[in-house]
Amino acid sequence: MIFDAATVSMLKLGIWETLYMTFTSSFFAYLIGIPLGIILIVTDKDGIFPIPWFQRILGLIINLLRSVPFIILLIMVLPITKMVVGTTLGASAVIPPLVIASAPYVARVVESSFKEVDAGVIEAAKSMGASPLQIIWKVLLPEAKPSLLVGAALSITTILGYSAMSGFVGGGGLGDIAIKYGYYRYQTAMMFATVAILVIIVQIIQEAGMKLSRVSDKRIK
DSSP states (O other), X not given: OOOOHHHHHHHHHHXXXXXXXXXXXXXXXXXXXXXXXXXXXXXXXXXXXXXXXXXXXXXXXXXXXXXXXXXXXXXXXXXXXXXXXXXXSSSGGGHHHHHHHHHHHHHHHHHHHHHTSOHHHHHHHXXXXXXXXXXXXXXXXXXHHHHHHHHHHHHHHHHHHHXXXXXXXXXXXXXXXXIIIIISSOOHHHHHHHHHHHHHHHHHHHHHHHHHHXXXXXXGO
C-alpha cells in the first residue's frame, strides 16, 4: 500500500478525531468521576463523614457499570447517544458511551489515590478543627495530587483504547480506519500504521503524566 497524500490526510483526520474523543470524554469522565471518588472515600466506614450503607450502594452501582464490556455498552446506550448528540455515527457520537464507561473507572482510580494519603495528616487536620470540606480541598486533593496525575494518565490511555473499539460501529478516529481498511480490506500496512500511531500517543500521555506527577510530588523535592 502506498501512503499518498489522501491516505496521509485521512490519518491526520483520524488522529484528530481520536484525540478529540479521548480528551473530551476524559474531561467529562473526570468531571463526574472525581466527585464520585471523593464521596466513596469520605463516606467509607473509616472516612471523615462515614455513611457505610450509602458507600456500599454507590460502590455496587459503580462496579456494575464497570463490569459491562465497552463494546456492549456502546450498543446499549445508542438511544441515549441519539438523544444527546442527534446521531449514532462519528466521533461526537462516541463521547456519551465513553463517558458512561470511563466515569466509574475514574471514580475508583480517584478513590485509590485518596487512600494513599497518610491518615496522620487527616487526623492532624481534624484536630485543628478543619471541616470535612476543608479536609477534602486542603488536605486530600493536594496530598493525592501525584497519584491522581499518574491515575489520570492511566485513565486517559484506557479511554483511548475504548475510543479505538468504537470503530466497529462507525465511531471515527484511528480505530475506524484500522477496521475499515486494515481489517475489512486486508490492508496490513494501514493496520500497522494506525497501531503504531496509537502506541506513540499512549507513550506520550504516559510520559507526560509521570513527569507531572514527579514535579508535583513534594517527597522528592
